[in-house]
Amino acid sequence: MSMSHDDALKALQAGIAKADELGIKVAIAIVDDHADPVAGVRMTDVRFLFLPQAAQGKAMASVVWGQASGVLNERAATPMMQATNSIYHGQLVYQQGAVPVKKDGRVIGAVGAAGASPQQDEEVAAAAGAVLGEV
Numbered sequence: 826m827s828m829s830h831d832d833a834l835k836a837l838q839a840g841i842a843k844a845d846e847l848g849i850k851v852a853i854a855i856v857d858d859h860a861d862p863v864a865g866v867r868m869t870d871v872r873f874l875f876l877p878q879a880a881q882g883k884a885m886a887s888v889v890w891g892q893a894s895g896v897l898n899e900r901a902a903t904p905m906m907q908a909t910n911s912i913y914h915g916q917l918v919y920q921q922g923a924v925p926v927k928k929d930g931r932v933i934g935a936v937g938a939a940g941a942s943p944q945q946d947e948e949v950a951a952a953a954g955a956v957l958g959e960v
Contacts, residue, residue: 828933833864837855837864837865837953844938844941844945844949850940851880852865853865853936853938853953858934880923883921883923884950885935886918888932889909895920924947924950924960926959936950936957
């Protein structure tokens, strides 16, 4: 089961709206159930240039493990988590700010955000993810 590009664009818009509501600037990334990029955006005037990659890395970690990226932080240094990150060429980011998205009980992808506090990043990701399915 995949997500359409139309749905992904609507999700990005919902994430941007949430970021605007919170008064923050972020990058947002959406990945599919294979951790491949589907859509992304970097809001104007984000603070750091690496934020799109950080948002994507959070989303990738979330979909690989089927959990919100923040809960993965505690286990990030374990051999299993490090080995998995190695498989993904070090791209997984085990920091709060991404949520998996489910449809009919199955993970179909994840949304990640980066650029604000960890909690605000997760709020933005959840707002975008809600457009795509259950978060």
